Amino acid sequence: MGEINTNVAEDETFDLSKAESILEKYKHIRGSLIPVLQAIQFEYGYLPEKVIDFVSGELNISVNEIIGVATFYAQFHLQQRGKHIIKACSGTACHVKGAKQIVEKLSEKLEVHVGDTTKDKLFTLEEVACLGACSLAPVIMVDEDVYGQLSHNTVGNVIDGIKS
Numbered sequence: 679m680g681e682i683n684t685n686v687a688e689d690e691t692f693d694l695s696k697a698e699s700i701l702e703k704y705k706h707i708r709g710s711l712i713p714v715l716q717a718i719q720f721e722y723g724y725l726p727e728k729v730i731d732f733v734s735g736e737l738n739i740s741v742n743e744i745i746g747v748a749t750f751y752a753q754f755h756l757q758q759r760g761k762h763i764i765k766a767c768s769g770t771a772c773h774v775k776g777a778k779q780i781v782e783k784l785s786e787k788l789e790v791h792v793g794d795t796t797k798d799k800l801f802t803l804e805e806v807a808c809l810g811a812c813s814l815a816p817v818i819m820v821d822e823d824v825y826g827q828l829s830h831n832t833v834g835n836v837i838d839g840i841k842s
């Protein structure tokens with residue numbers, strides 16, 4: 679155990695037990711960083727800083743290297759994400775039908791920038807390329823549900839519906 683692990687152990691507010699179980703399983707397997715990060719993200723929903731420190735100590739890989747890997751792959755998230763993920767389409771079909779106004783309205787209503795999570799951790803707002811529902815443009819997706827033919831005036835109702 680290195681210094682980093684000792685620091686983590688001192689933080690009594692963070693539950694490292696899931697990370698410990700994952701590392702117990704993988705730490706003797708060479709080249710296991712990606713499956714470890716996948717398992718951690720599955721358990722925590724993202725890659726918490728304290729867990730990255732812990733992984734660094736256990737696998738003897740620098741924090742910078744782990745962050746480099748995590749930022750290279752789009753599947754990994756370094757920030758805590760919301761309970762609901764909103765993907766606002768900015769593809770061509772949606773763009774010509776007012777996608778920009780949809781994102782602006784969402785951003786204003788949720789009080790977040792694209793890429794950020796609301797203070798109550800309920801929503802994360804993301805912008806993505808084509809969602810494959812161009813005939814319904816402009817489109818957003820919330821978790822697994824697609825909402826189409828939206829307008830600046832109606833997109834807020836989607837959020838209100840989910841909240842209620």
Ligand code: FES
Pocket residue numbers: 767768769770771772773807808809810811812813815816817
């Ligand atoms: S461009 Fe938005 S769904 Fe295809």
